[in-house]
Amino acid sequence: MKRKLLDYLRCPSCASAILLQSVALEEGSEIMEGRLACDSCARTFPVVRGVPRFAAPEKLEPDKAATAENFGWQWQHFTHGDELYAEQFLGWISPVPPEFFKDKVVLEGGCGKGRHTLLAAGWGAREVIGVDLSDAVETAFAATRHLENAHIVQADIYHLPFARTFDYAFSVGVLHHLPDPRAGFRSLAATVKPGGHLSAWVYGAENNEWITRGINPLREKFSSRIDRRALLHLSKLPTALMYLATKLIYGPLNSSKRGSALARQLFYNDYLNAISKFGWREQHTIVFDHLVAPTSHYIRREEFETWWRDIEAKELAIGWHNKNSWRGFARI
Numbered sequence: 001m002k003r004k005l006l007d008y009l010r011c012p013s014c015a016s017a018i019l020l021q022s023v024a025l026e027e028g029s030e031i032m033e034g035r036l037a038c039d040s041c042a043r044t045f046p047v048v049r050g051v052p053r054f055a056a057p058e059k060l061e062p063d064k065a066a067t068a069e070n071f072g073w074q075w076q077h078f079t080h081g082d083e084l085y086a087e088q089f090l091g092w093i094s095p096v097p098p099e100f101f102k103d104k105v106v107l108e109g110g111c112g113k114g115r116h117t118l119l120a121a122g123w124g125a126r127e128v129i130g131v132d133l134s135d136a137v138e139t140a141f142a143a144t145r146h147l148e149n150a151h152i153v154q155a156d157i158y159h160l161p162f163a164r165t166f167d168y169a170f171s172v173g174v175l176h177h178l179p180d181p182r183a184g185f186r187s188l189a190a191t192v193k194p195g196g197h198l199s200a201w202v203y204g205a206e207n208n209e210w211i212t213r214g215i216n217p218l219r220e221k222f223s224s225r226i227d228r229r230a231l232l233h234l235s236k237l238p239t240a241l242m243y244l245a246t247k248l249i250y251g252p253l254n255s256s257k258r259g260s261a262l263a264r265q266l267f268y269n270d271y272l273n274a275i276s277k278f279g280w281r282e283q284h285t286i287v288f289d290h291l292v293a294p295t296s297h298y299i300r301r302e303e304f305e306t307w308w309r310d311i312e313a314k315e316l317a318i319g320w321h322n323k324n325s326w327r328g329f330a331r332i
């Protein structure tokens with residue numbers, strides 16, 4: 001944890017400033033072990049392995065704990081980077097371009113292994129703070145600690161340890177895994193200062209009936225409950241099918257002039273074409289990610305719009321991404 005992070009932290013209980021109470025170990029500019037304390041109430045928060053910890057996964061409600069456990073495992077196993085992440089991220093937060101990040105103070109809600117916090121820092125954000133509830137923060141910290149403007153915090157999106165100070169907050173692939181996605185969205189929006197901006201990307205209900213009817217029962221009753229190492233191996237079978245289909249059919253057809261009309265008729269073409277550029281490791285991550293989640297909501301456009309109306313968002317732009325998900329961007 002870099003000392004300048006203290007300027008942004010607030011007590012999640014009483015919103016007072018957070019002070020550095022003690023330091024047990026420092027490595028360069030990082031406080032690796034220490035303790036933070038609220039300036040007003042009695043709460044204290046440890047800094048463990050470089051990450052300030054505002055949420056203890058072992059003290060969570062069971063549904064949140066299961067989500068944090070499974071994703072914590074996932075992001076400590078799938079730690080790789082991919083050169084296509086930038087393009088993919090820009091698709092999820094469109095119409096935001098890389099230049100938008102310049103000099104902004106940015107929050108990522110649910111940063112996973114830190115791939116987007118890393119990109120935002122590289123695109124010139126003044127400071128970017130990635131927050132995650134799970135042990136994914138271990139991977140995110142390792143991936144971003146070398147950057148002076150990147151910070152990782154372990155916290156629950158429902159109880160964020162920040163004031164309304166961010167120029168931009170975004171959340172990609174997280175809100176639909178919360179027990180109450182709308183409440184998570186509201187909590188994230190509450191960290192953006194007036195005139196700042198917010199982006200969110202969620203699974204859509206539309207065009208995903210084959211998942212909600214066919215895959216979800218399997219995910220809820222089986223794949224999110226079994227041993228994660230067993231799922232890691234079992235998920236190689238659907239990955240192999242997807243990998244072959246995308247590499248032999250979707251990718252080639254979509255990139256050929258004569259094939260693209262035919263490709264548009266194929267099942268789930270927009271998404272599978274987008275995925276076709278990824279190699280085995282990333283495709284395996286994607287399949288595992290879908291099967292490991294204990295909670296996944298599929299959200300209708302109408303409902304997504306009401307989230308933004310609730311927070312009185314301005315200049316709202318909602319787009320259908322890959323014909324299977326919703327992305328939103330607005331001024332707060």
Ligand SMILES: C[S@@+](CC[C@H](N)C(=O)[O-])C[C@H]1O[C@@H](n2cnc3c(N)ncnc32)[C@H](O)[C@@H]1O
Pocket residue numbers: 064067068071072075109110111112113114115116131132133134136155156157158171172173174177178289
């Ligand atoms: C599918 S991953 C997406 C991670 C990252 N946004 C990305 O795209 O690489 C969902 C992430 O949300 C995190 N998460 C789930 N519930 C959360 C909560 N209540 N507060 C903060 N993060 C949460 C999980 O730990 C996980 O890392």
Ligand SMILES: [Zn+2]
Pocket residue numbers: 011012013014015016038039040041042043
């Ligand atoms: Zn306090």
